[in-house]
Amino acid sequence: MRIHNKKKSALSENKVTPESVYRQRRHLVQGLGLGAAAFSNGASAGFLDSLFGGDKETQPTTRAMAKTVPLTFTQPKAYQLDIPVTAERVATSYNNFYEFGADKSDPVRYAQQFKTRPWTMTISGEVDNPHTIDVWAWLEKQQLEERIYRHRCVEAWSMVIPWLGVPLANVIKAANPTSKAKYVAFETLYDPEQMRGQASRFIGGGIEYPYVEGLRIDEAMNPLAMLTVGMYGKTLPPQNGAPVRLVLPWKYGFKGIKSIVHIHLTDKQPPTTWNKSAASEYGFYANVNPQVDHPRWSQASERVIAEGGLFGSERQPTLMFNGYQEEVAELYRGMDLRKFY
């Protein structure tokens, strides 16, 4: 990533939200019995504000924010974490989404008009059942899970986020992969009219668009890999990758491609955006590894993003595979992780 040193931040809320506070809000939503069906896309931001107990001060800008809609979901025990969850406003206003600009505050500022309905996502390639998914209709039929995951950016900062989604494996299985399917490639929408960073190389950080990512098929089938449609009990805001993105908690955040339109199974390792941009800095695997430094900075520790972005945050040691060693170490047995970074 292009690292910018920034003195000023759009954030003004203090620290992270204690998990108990986040849970109280969430139970309020669930207690009111609000599911996806209870709202149309027209739920007003003001209404959601009042629902969340006067979160007005948590709105990062005074511009009209895109609407998010409460979702219903289960909370599998295996994916709850007993550590403080990042404040919602911090996670939704300190972002990387270069299609809207390379500064952390650009996505929340410039993505609010991004059209995410209707949205289709194709699944193609080495599959017996290629098909097109109408994402919003599909979403209504999903049993969504809430998973609280650590989120570690290659830039050495981290958050803890309650995501909503389904195992990526469910979607891949529904396409019936052939025996030649060794890798899965993902692609973000290409629409320079809506995405200012795609229209200007300068604004878009000089990377090539559309943004593309990839996984080995066994990584994609790992139960931790999540196709994500929401966070904090609601649909994803545009700056976080609405309407559908990847979340891979054991990998650096750049693997978590946003606003996906294509999933393609293939027999060859697919190209990935940051690897094309700087191969010596960003590998295909990008597993969180405190023992393998980025050529320009250490990965041994990370800043926990809170008030004031990087400058208001505390440092903590980074965990191997971001703390998910038990679930994923087997995928990389026998591989030299310095070579396959």
Ligand code: MTE
């Ligand atoms: N996906 C697209 N299409 N474009 C991007 O610029 N940035 C990546 C990833 N997915 C990015 C993307 C990076 S570098 C990170 S760290 C995460 O999104 C950030 O996700 P967040 O903003 O929800 O924290």
